[in-house]
Amino acid sequence: MTDDDSTLAKKDNANTLLVSPQDFVCKKPFSFELGGEIPEFKIRYETYGTLNADKSNAILICHALTGDHHVAGKHRPEDKRPGWWDHFIGEGKAVDTRKYFVICSNCLGGCSGSTGPKSVNPATGDPYGIDFPVLTMRDMVRAQKALIDFLGIEKLHAVIGGSMGGMQTLLWAIEYPDAVKNIVAMACTARQNTQAIAFNAVARAAIVQDPNWLGGYYGELEGTGPRTGLAVARMMAHITYLSDFSLTMKTRRDPRIDLPGGRIATSEFLRKITFPIESYLHHQGDKFLDRFDANSYLYITQATDRFNLSEHKSLDQVFADVKARALVIGFSTDWLYPPWQNREIVLALQRAGKNARYAEIEAVSGHDSFLLDSQRLYELTAQFLAGR
Amino acid sequence: MTDDDSTLAKKDNANTLLVSPQDFVCKKPFSFELGGEIPEFKIRYETYGTLNADKSNAILICHALTGDHHVAGKHRPEDKRPGWWDHFIGEGKAVDTRKYFVICSNCLGGCSGSTGPKSVNPATGDPYGIDFPVLTMRDMVRAQKALIDFLGIEKLHAVIGGSMGGMQTLLWAIEYPDAVKNIVAMACTARQNTQAIAFNAVARAAIVQDPNWLGGYYGELEGTGPRTGLAVARMMAHITYLSDFSLTMKTRRDPRIDLPGGRIATSEFLRKITFPIESYLHHQGDKFLDRFDANSYLYITQATDRFNLSEHKSLDQVFADVKARALVIGFSTDWLYPPWQNREIVLALQRAGKNARYAEIEAVSGHDSFLLDSQRLYELTAQFLAGR
Numbered sequence: 001m002t003d004d005d006s007t008l009a010k011k012d013n014a015n016t017l018l019v020s021p022q023d024f025v026c027k028k029p030f031s032f033e034l035g036g037e038i039p040e041f042k043i044r045y046e047t048y049g050t051l052n053a054d055k056s057n058a059i060l061i062c063h064a065l066t067g068d069h070h071v072a073g074k075h076r077p078e079d080k081r082p083g084w085w086d087h088f089i090g091e092g093k094a095v096d097t098r099k100y101f102v103i104c105s106n107c108l109g110g111c112s113g114s115t116g117p118k119s120v121n122p123a124t125g126d127p128y129g130i131d132f133p134v135l136t137m138r139d140m141v142r143a144q145k146a147l148i149d150f151l152g153i154e155k156l157h158a159v160i161g162g163s164m165g166g167m168q169t170l171l172w173a174i175e176y177p178d179a180v181k182n183i184v185a186m187a188c189t190a191r192q193n194t195q196a197i198a199f200n201a202v203a204r205a206a207i208v209q210d211p212n213w214l215g216g217y218y219g220e221l222e223g224t225g226p227r228t229g230l231a232v233a234r235m236m237a238h239i240t241y242l243s244d245f246s247l248t249m250k251t252r253r254d255p256r257i258d259l260p261g262g263r264i265a266t267s268e269f270l271r272k273i274t275f276p277i278e279s280y281l282h283h284q285g286d287k288f289l290d291r292f293d294a295n296s297y298l299y300i301t302q303a304t305d306r307f308n309l310s311e312h313k314s315l316d317q318v319f320a321d322v323k324a325r326a327l328v329i330g331f332s333t334d335w336l337y338p339p340w341q342n343r344e345i346v347l348a349l350q351r352a353g354k355n356a357r358y359a360e361i362e363a364v365s366g367h368d369s370f371l372l373d374s375q376r377l378y379e380l381t382a383q384f385l386a387g388r
Numbered sequence: 389m390t391d392d393d394s395t396l397a398k399k400d401n402a403n404t405l406l407v408s409p410q411d412f413v414c415k416k417p418f419s420f421e422l423g424g425e426i427p428e429f430k431i432r433y434e435t436y437g438t439l440n441a442d443k444s445n446a447i448l449i450c451h452a453l454t455g456d457h458h459v460a461g462k463h464r465p466e467d468k469r470p471g472w473w474d475h476f477i478g479e480g481k482a483v484d485t486r487k488y489f490v491i492c493s494n495c496l497g498g499c500s501g502s503t504g505p506k507s508v509n510p511a512t513g514d515p516y517g518i519d520f521p522v523l524t525m526r527d528m529v530r531a532q533k534a535l536i537d538f539l540g541i542e543k544l545h546a547v548i549g550g551s552m553g554g555m556q557t558l559l560w561a562i563e564y565p566d567a568v569k570n571i572v573a574m575a576c577t578a579r580q581n582t583q584a585i586a587f588n589a590v591a592r593a594a595i596v597q598d599p600n601w602l603g604g605y606y607g608e609l610e611g612t613g614p615r616t617g618l619a620v621a622r623m624m625a626h627i628t629y630l631s632d633f634s635l636t637m638k639t640r641r642d643p644r645i646d647l648p649g650g651r652i653a654t655s656e657f658l659r660k661i662t663f664p665i666e667s668y669l670h671h672q673g674d675k676f677l678d679r680f681d682a683n684s685y686l687y688i689t690q691a692t693d694r695f696n697l698s699e700h701k702s703l704d705q706v707f708a709d710v711k712a713r714a715l716v717i718g719f720s721t722d723w724l725y726p727p728w729q730n731r732e733i734v735l736a737l738q739r740a741g742k743n744a745r746y747a748e749i750e751a752v753s754g755h756d757s758f759l760l761d762s763q764r765l766y767e768l769t770a771q772f773l774a775g776r
Contacts, residue, residue, distance in 0.1 A: 194639065194665050195632035201666035202623045205673070206594060209616040228597040235590045236624055244583035251582065275693060277582050278589035285593070305663055335723065 016082055017073030017090055017097065019046050021113060024147045030108075036133025039122055043147045044113025045069050045105035048089060049097030051153070058153045059095060059385070060144065061085065061104040062161030062168040064371075065237075065300055066292055068112035071104035072097075087373055094378035095385065100157060107168075108143035109135040109299045117295035129295055130216030135303045137164075141171045148179070155179055158385055159324075162186035162370035163337065164300070166328075167307050170345065174309070177323040184381055186329040186370040189341040190315055190348070191308040196336055199240055200301040203233030207294050216295060230294045231285030238284045243333040243366035251276035315348035322349065326356040327384045329377065331369040357384075404470055405461030405478055405485065407434050409501060412535045418496075424521025427510055431535045432501025433457050433493035436477060437485030439541070446541045447483060447773070448532065449473065449492040450549030450556040452759075453625075453688055454680055456500035459492035460485075475761055482766035483773065488545065495556075496531035497523040497687045505683035517683055518604030523691045525552075529559045536567070543567055546773055547712075550574035550758035551725065552688070554716075555695050558733065562697070565711040572769055574717040574758040577729040578703055578736070579696040584724055587628055588689040591621030595682050604683060618682045619673030626672045631721040631754035639664035703736035710737065714744040715772045717765065719757040745772075 024043045031037045046069050051058060061071050063084070072089040074082050089095040089102055106114040109132070117132040148156065159180050161169040166188025173183045189196075207213055210229030218225040239247070309318050326349050330342030339360050349356035361376050363369035370377070412431045419425045434457050439446060449459050451472070460477040462470050477483040477490055494502040497520070505520040536544065547568050549557040554576025561571045577584075595601055598617030606613040627635070697706050714737050718730030727748050737744035749764050751757035758765070 193632050194636040195627060195630075197663050198627045198635055198665045198669055199624075201663060201669050202620060202627070204666070205623060205670065206620045209620065211599065232590060232594045232597065232620065235593060236587075239583060239586045239590070244581050247586055248582040274690060275585050275589060277586045278592070281586055281589050282593065302662060 016086065017048055018075070018077065019048060019070075019073035019083075020075065021046050021069060023113065024105075024150050026146055026150070030139075030143065032133040033136045033138045034134045038115065038128075038133065041108060041115040041143060042113070042119070043105045043108065043115075043143055045103055045147060046071065046073070046083075048072055048102040049100055051101040051151075055153050056155065056157060057099065058101045058103060058148075058151070058156050059158045059160060060148065060156050060172070061089070061095075061102060062144070062159065062165035062172075063104065063107065064161075064163035064165050065304065066234075066288070066297075067165070068110065069104045069106040069114075070112075072102070085371065088378065088381075094381045095160065096382070100385070103148070103151070105144055105147055107140045107300070109140065109296060109303065111293035111296040112291075114143075116293065117299055118293040127219060129219070130298070132295070132299060135299045137167050137171055137303050137307045138175065140303065141168050141175060144168070144172075145176060145179070155181060158182040158184060160184040160186075160381070161188075163188065163367065164304050166337075167304065170309065173322045173324040173326065174318060177321050180324045182327070182385065183324045184327045184329070184384060185342070185345065186377075187331055187334050187337050187342070187367050188328065188345065189307075189337040190345050191310055192305050193337075193341065196240075197305045199236060200305050203237060203301060204298055206230075206232040206236075207298060213294065218294070226294045227289050230292065230297060231282075231289060233297060234288040234292075235281040235285040238281060240336045241366060241368040243335070243364060245333070246365040246368075247277055251280050315344070316351045319349050319352040319354060322352065322354050325384075326354060327380065328356065328358050329370070329380060330358070330360045331363045331365075331367070332360060333363055333365065334367040334369065336367040404474070405436055406463070406465065407436060407458075407461035407471075408463065409434050409457060411501065412493075412538050414534055414538070418527075418531065420521040421524045421526045422522045426503065426516075426521065429496060429503040429531060430501070430507070431493045431496065431503075431531055433491055433535060434459065434461070434471075436460055436490040437488055439489040439539075443541050444543065444545060445487065446489045446491060446536075446539070446544050447546045447548060448536065448544050448560070449477070449483075449490060450532070450547065450553030450560075451492065451495065452549075452551035452553050453692065454622075454676070454685075455553070456498065457492045457494040457502075458500075460490070473759065476766070476769075482769045483548065484770070488773070491536070491539070493532055493535055495528045495688070497528065497684060497691065499681035499684040500679075502531075504681065505687055506681040515607060517607070518686070520683070520687060523687045525555050525559055525691050525695045526563065528691065529556050529563060532556070532560075533564060533567070543569060546570040546572060548572040548574075548769070549576075551576065551755065552692050554725075555692065558697065561710045561712040561714065562706060565709050568712045570715070570773065571712045572715045572717070572772060573730070573733065574765075575719055575722050575725055575730070575755055576716065576733065577695075577725040578733050579698055580693050581725075581729065584628075585693045587624060588693050591625060591689060592686055594618075594620040594624075595686060601682065604686075606682070614682045615677050618680065618685060619670075619677060621685060622676040622680075623669040623673040626669060628724045629754060629756040631723070631752060633721070634753040634756075635665055639668050703732070704739045707737050707740040707742060710740065710742050712742075713772075714742060715768065716744065716746050717758070717768060718746070718748045719751045719753075719755070720748060721751055721753065722755045722757065724755040 070083040072083040072086045106112040109116045121128045159169045159172040166185035169183045169185040207229035210226030213226035330339035346356045346358035458471040460471040460474045494500040497504045509516045547557045547560040554573035557571045557573040595617040598614030601614035718727035734744045734746035
């Protein structure tokens with residue numbers, strides 16, 4: 001159901017793969033876990049490397065909250081930046097595309113090509129907006145499974161993801177025990193903690209109280225929507241992804257930077273952005289507006305906030321039917337999903353008799369450390385994928 | 389210059405002091421550290437206990453970011469709640485008002501009675517708004533010193549404060565070495581860290597981007613001003629004052645609370661507040677609107693963000709002239725001003741040859757632990773104040 005089913009990834013001169021996004025369109029209705037249905041859905045995805053004859057070398061990558069399907073390579077040689085995990089995935093890299101067939105899809109509910117609140121509802125001809133059904137992490141994973149079925153893959157060699165992607169990785173092992181051989185979850189948690197819910201709650205408050213949210217029906221015209229609220233939400237979330245140290249390093253604080261001679265007009269002073277970190281965060285907020293839909297942000301943060309594997313039974317019981325080997329990696333300065341929340345997953349898997357290991361990486365950059373260059377992360381992942 | 393100079397604190401039947409706020413009005417111009425001047429200023433304060441004959445038993449309490457002068461006792465017997473540190477200050481309490489004469493004032497730039505952005509500029513007849521001069525922590529302390537001079541007190545037995553109040557406590561020891569005998573700083577830092585600046589930066593963005601901020605000239609009519617922005621700012625800041633554990637305990641998360649039968653109308657779902665912590669934070673945001681001025685929030689957060697004792701020289705050098713004994717108390721789960729930032733102050737004081745001690749209190753409630761009931765805090769403080 002895509003335009004081109006073949007592998008589009010090609011090696012360019014600079015050892016960076018060239019890749020084109022593809023669309024999987026499922027014309028069957030999709031029923032959501034908490035109720036509601038859509039008549040059809042689309043999942044945008046990219047693939048890298050070549051699927052082998054017995055289809056045993058496929059690895060699914062699950063992206064984080066505001067990530068997308070463009071995980072590695074470039075769309076055009078002249079692109080300034082490659083995909084968000086390009087240093088981790090590619091030829092000769094930790095997830096070696098000479099060996100593995102890598103798939104990454106934009107999540108259901110997202111806004112980078114897969115069906116979500118800004119997609120047009122075929123029944124009305126208007127964007128779903130907040131008439132899109134309530135979304136859960138299980139819904140996202142079920143849509144990924146439909147894609148994997150469509151690609152004819154019965155068993156994934158691995159599912160890998162960090163943060164929200166890690167939540168999906170765990171759900172793959174729980175929901176589809178026969179369809180996944182290995183999982184690697186990073187900077188993750190078995191249940192969204194209250195503090196993380198609280199930050200998302202503030203983000204949602206900023207968005208829905210922006211007068212331009214228009215009750216959720218702002219449509220999808222360029223430059224409309226709750227831009228102020230969404231930017232504030234992103235600025236705040238960005239702080240939670242980093243450590244105090246990495247924030248400091250990003251801006252090298254100098255409070256005098258905007259105080260020439262220590263004397264400037266007061267009203268000007270209060271209106272302007274005073275601290276380098278303030279300017280940095282405003283920039284992060286602004287950049288985000290070009291690539292993310294506010295309603296998607298509401299839906300996806302609610303889905304992560306509702307994520308709680310041990311809501312109805314103990315983690316040990318939840319993991320009872322898991323067959324996959326598991327590697328869970330925590331990062332020392334991650335205060336969003338701290339190391340102990342990652343370790344807890346492995347302890348429960350081990351109590352349930354599973355093959356699971358925990359690794360902690362000393363990192364200075366907080367939650368987002370999983371996205372950064374790390375020799376230890378590369379080695380841990382490559383060895384685990386190789387079955388060692 | 390106040391209506392009544394005598395001690396107004398009286399013991400009521402329930403062992404809670406009755407107290408009335410007083411105003412110190414200084415008719416002389418006040419020049420601000422970074423430039424600008426106001427022709428006069430007012431400091432609202434309260435006192436508890438009795439100043440002894442040689443005026444040697446006075447203790448100044450410095451409040452935190454959004455605190456005020458009403459630190460203990462009640463204004464009327466029927467008041468539902470006493471002042472914000474009533475369990476810490478009073479007859480027979482850690483700061484024993486049978487022994488000490490306690491003073492607490494609303495900071496310059498505040499909005500609880502002292503001169504700040506919402507005060508009327510005598511030159512124009514309108515509120516200062518953002519024409520109020522840029523404020524620093526030193527300005528606030530200098531205004532406190534004017535009050536203490538007015539009360540005829542040459543040397544304070546102690547200055548005590550937590551968080552922003554701790555910053556002021558340190559400045560008292562540095563700026564007025566002969567005017568303070570002991571300092572107790574809690575949940576404090578010698579310089580605002582980048583992460584804390586970042587959170588305040590988001591708060592300011594939420595306020596100034598609220599269309600009702602009106603460039604800062606929203607005046608002071610009831611119910612006007614950037615209420616949405618200020619509520620969002622408060623919701624976010626509230627998270628930083630607590631630990632994940634204490635947030636959880638405040639709300640006992642149950643994500644299903646608003647999902648009767650797991651099925652409700654979608655659009656209703658997304659508009660409503662889904663999680664208990666979300667509802668709790670909205671309540672905190674709303675409550676704040678009744679008692680705080682948005683421009684004050686801008687000015688005071690900027691003053692804390694600019695606080696950096698070691699901006700121009702090392703902490704050891706900054707503390708060279710300090711004469712006060714110092715007790716600094718960190719709280720184990722405080723992630724806004726973590727224990728190491730408190731300990732650092734004491735290490736520098738000790739390197740400078742000062743009488744300083746550090747204590748760390750195991751607490752579950754994060755930054756705000758200093759405001760909560762703690763036998764250890766009471767004992768540490770009482771013994772230190774007694775010279776032991």
